[in-house]
Amino acid sequence: MSPTAVNALAAALAVAIPALATAWAQSRIGPAIAASMAEKPELSTVAVLMIAIPETMVILGFVVAMVILVRTG
Amino acid sequence: MILPMSRVRIMGPRQRLDQVLAALQDLGLLHLSAPEAPTPLEPVQLTPTQARAREHLRAALADTDQALNALGAGTGPPTAAPVATATADLARWARLAWQVRRATERLAVRVAVLEDERALILKYQQFFSAFRAMLETESRWPSATAYHVLLKRGDAATIPALRGSLASVIGDEFQLYSHPLPSGETAVLVVVSAHAADQVERLLADARVQEIPVPKAFGGGSLTEAIPRMLARLGEIPTDLQKVEQERAALARDHGPALRRARLALHDWLQALDVVPLSIATARAFVIEGWLPTRTRGDLETGLRQKCGDEVVVTEVAREDWQSDQAPVVLSNPRLLRPFEALIGLMPLPRYGSIDPTPFVAVFFPAFFGLMVGDIGYGVILAGLGLLLHAKSRPGSTWRNVAEIIGPCALFSILAGFLYGELFGDLGTRWLGLRPLLFSREEAVVPFLLLSLALGVVHILLGMVLGVVSARRHPRQAMGRGIAALMVVLVILALLAAVDVLPRRFFSPAVIGLLVAFPLLIIAEGLVAMIELLTTLGNILSYARIMALGVASVMLAVVANRMVGALGSVLVGTVFALLFHLVNFSIAMFSPTIHALRLHYVEFFGKFYSPGGLRYQPLGHWTRVPEPARATPRTTRHVA
Numbered sequence: 001m002s003p004t005a006v007n008a009l010a011a012a013l014a015v016a017i018p019a020l021a022t023a024w025a026q027s028r029i030g031p032a033i034a035a036s037m038a039e040k041p042e043l044s045t046v047a048v049l050m051i052a053i054p055e056t057m058v059i060l061g062f063v064v065a066m067v068i069l070v071r072t073g
Numbered sequence: 074m075i076l077p078m079s080r081v082r083i084m085g086p087r088q089r090l091d092q093v094l095a096a097l098q099d100l101g102l103l104h105l106s107a108p109e110a111p112t113p114l115e116p117v118q119l120t121p122t123q124a125r126a127r128e129h130l131r132a133a134l135a136d137t138d139q140a141l142n143a144l145g146a147g148t149g150p151p152t153a154a155p156v157a158t159a160t161a162d163l164a165r166w167a168r169l170a171w172q173v174r175r176a177t178e179r180l181a182v183r184v185a186v187l188e189d190e191r192a193l194i195l196k197y198q199q200f201f202s203a204f205r206a207m208l209e210t211e212s213r214w215p216s217a218t219a220y221h222v223l224l225k226r227g228d229a230a231t232i233p234a235l236r237g238s239l240a241s242v243i244g245d246e247f248q249l250y251s252h253p254l255p256s257g258e259t260a261v262l263v264v265v266s267a268h269a270a271d272q273v274e275r276l277l278a279d280a281r282v283q284e285i286p287v288p289k290a291f292g293g294g295s296l297t298e299a300i301p302r303m304l305a306r307l308g309e310i311p312t313d314l315q316k317v318e319q320e321r322a323a324l325a326r327d328h329g330p331a332l333r334r335a336r337l338a339l340h341d342w343l344q345a346l347d348v349v350p351l352s353i354a355t356a357r358a359f360v361i362e363g364w365l366p367t368r369t370r371g372d373l374e375t376g377l378r379q380k381c382g383d384e385v386v387v388t389e390v391a392r393e394d395w396q397s398d399q400a401p402v403v404l405s406n407p408r409l410l411r412p413f414e415a416l417i418g419l420m421p422l423p424r425y426g427s428i429d430p431t432p433f434v435a436v437f438f439p440a441f442f443g444l445m446v447g448d449i450g451y452g453v454i455l456a457g458l459g460l461l462l463h464a465k466s467r468p469g470s471t472w473r474n475v476a477e478i479i480g481p482c483a484l485f486s487i488l489a490g491f492l493y494g495e496l497f498g499d500l501g502t503r504w505l506g507l508r509p510l511l512f513s514r515e516e517a518v519v520p521f522l523l524l525s526l527a528l529g530v531v532h533i534l535l536g537m538v539l540g541v542v543s544a545r546r547h548p549r550q551a552m553g554r555g556i557a558a559l560m561v562v563l564v565i566l567a568l569l570a571a572v573d574v575l576p577r578r579f580f581s582p583a584v585i586g587l588l589v590a591f592p593l594l595i596i597a598e599g600l601v602a603m604i605e606l607l608t609t610l611g612n613i614l615s616y617a618r619i620m621a622l623g624v625a626s627v628m629l630a631v632v633a634n635r636m637v638g639a640l641g642s643v644l645v646g647t648v649f650a651l652l653f654h655l656v657n658f659s660i661a662m663f664s665p666t667i668h669a670l671r672l673h674y675v676e677f678f679g680k681f682y683s684p685g686g687l688r689y690q691p692l693g694h695w696t697r698v699p700e701p702a703r704a705t706p707r708t709t710r711h712v713a
Contacts, residue, residue: 045419045674048667048670048671049670049671049674051667052668052670052671053671053675055618056615056618059617059618059622060621062624063620063621066518066621066624067522070519
């Protein structure tokens with residue numbers, strides 16, 4: 001496998017794996033927070049935060065992927 | 074900022090208590106709180122008459138709310154001032170509210186019955202359509218009985234089993250027809266010999282298959298005979314529903330304004346009774362305590378003197394005699410910053426004596442949003458939407474607040490667009506020769522990342538400095554927070570020196586400083602401070618999301634522009650490009666908002682924010698009819 005392909009694969013995995021992890025986390029948080037908001041609408045702020053928290057994983061994965069691509073040309 | 078508050082004590086002759094409470098309600102300045110009651114003072118109890126009136130008021134209010142909700146007449150025109158109340162009014166309003174509530178309940182029952190009837194007829198209609206030809210010959214089966222069965226979605230697989238059971242019980246003296254319906258259900262028609270009917274009915278009952286017999290109201294028996302009557306009825310149902318709606322509209326028109334006025338006055342009256350137990354008294358004198366912004370204390374004194382005379386005295390409780398935690402909170406910011414109080418309102422209020430973060434949010438929220446969106450075109454569209462929303466919304470409403478927050482966000486998006494040289498992605502560069510003033514986000518990913526992290530450092534350090542300020546009354550805690558902030562600075566200096574961004578000579582002093590500060594931090598804040606320090610560094614890395622969302626946004630915009638040439642037809646490409654830009658714009662409005670909020674609520678506020686403040690709710694008059702669903706004292710009051 002050429003170095004370029006390895007770099008591209010590394011970048012892809014750097015996004016894909018955290019994306020799956022984020023999706024899994026959000027799939028658990030979403031229903032739970034929806035159920036909570038049905039009983040307590042004032043939890044909307046918490047809902048925003050809870051949904052945004054796992055996105056950190058994929059965002060940092062994206063940053064790592066971009067750095068891999070930029071550093072390796 | 075959080076307004077300075079004063080705790081005041083009002084004293085006067087016992088017989089003036091009701092007059093003083095009424096005056097306080099008119100003035101709308103004092104947030105009442107129960108004073109301590111040293112002997113011989115005791116909390117004032119409602120008289121039996123007042124207690125009964127309160128129960129009646131609550132019941133009448135509940136009826137009024139239900140009636141207004143059912144009529145959809147909760148949000149009517151504002152009433153200038155509360156109407157005067159008398160016992161006769163209460164009885165009249167209670168009767169009216171009860172009558173209208175009952176009437177709306179009867180209308181709701183009629184609607185439910187009509188909807189059920191319609192749903193039933195539609196089921197029969199589908200059934201009839203499925204077996205029309207067969208059912209039309211039903212009258213010619215003198216020795217046969219027909220069973221109409223509807224199987225739920227997914228139960229069609231049970232038909233072979235049903236057929237097998239029928240065969241085992243009555244042999245071949247039956248015919249079974251099935252037909253899938255558009256609703257997903259399966260219509261099943263079973264025709265059996267009349268003498269086998271009892272066995273089949275038992276079988277269907279044992280199998281828990283629900284037969285749908287023709288309703289008696291439509292003649293019963295043959296479906297063929299009933300269907301024309303059912304279809305005729307189906308045509309009448311919309312008219313009946315319309316009649317119900319007309320009756321509801323008539324109720325709303327005839328009684329809505331009266332109910333809204335009643336609701337306003339009932340609230341006022343109930344509130345006046347609810348605050349009575351917050352007073353303490355002897356046989357001859359009373360004491361009331363409460364909070365108000367210090368700057369309005371003079372207004373309270375003047376107002377009370379005018380309404381109640383010189384016998385009623387107002388004194389200020391010394392600052393040493395109350396705790397900050399007891400004081401309610403009023404946020405007061407300049408006009409330009411005020412819309413951002415809504416973003417603080419999504420969190421629990423800050424405690425009295427802590428820091429109001431509104432000014433910082435007003436600067437950093439639009440800046441972060443703008444850096445993430447960073448497109449002149451999107452910024453202009455957003456500004457247009459903001460102006461439209463501003464024009465369509467009422468002053469003081471949530472939508473007006475949103476419009477006023479959109480304004481600075483759009484401005485920062487446009488400014489960032491110039492910095493990145495972006496107009497609908499790379500369209501500005503390709504068509505207008507637009508050049509970035511700072512860097513292009515498409516190419517300069519690492520500089521953008523560094524800019525985001527640098528913003529994170531500034532924002533987090535500002536939060537830590539505010540943390541030191543808010544802990545000023547606790548020297549040890551303040552020192553610990555200060556050392557933590559210093560260590561963050563030293564870590565960053567050491568890192569920058571290590572990667573040659575700063576001269577190498579900074580590295581050793583920074584590391585030595587860290588080694589000295591570390592034990593001091595442990596002494597001041599304990600071992601947990603070490604974890605907090607690492608969390609703070611993680612918080613700074615979290616600002617990388619500004620770069621990540623920004624790059625994702627521009628990449629999507631560039632992909633949208635590429636569609637024009639990539640799909641063969643220019644027209645199709647342009648339509649797809651516009652759609653893609655629309656999607657990107659929607660994402661660009663949603664994601665940056667969520668993430669800019671998160672950066673504030675989690676990363677920034679975590680360094681200094683002290684939630685748990687009590688909302689300032691002065692005793693006053695309702696000046697407009699609040700939404701029935703939100704009928705809490707948080708809604709607008711008259712504040713003199």
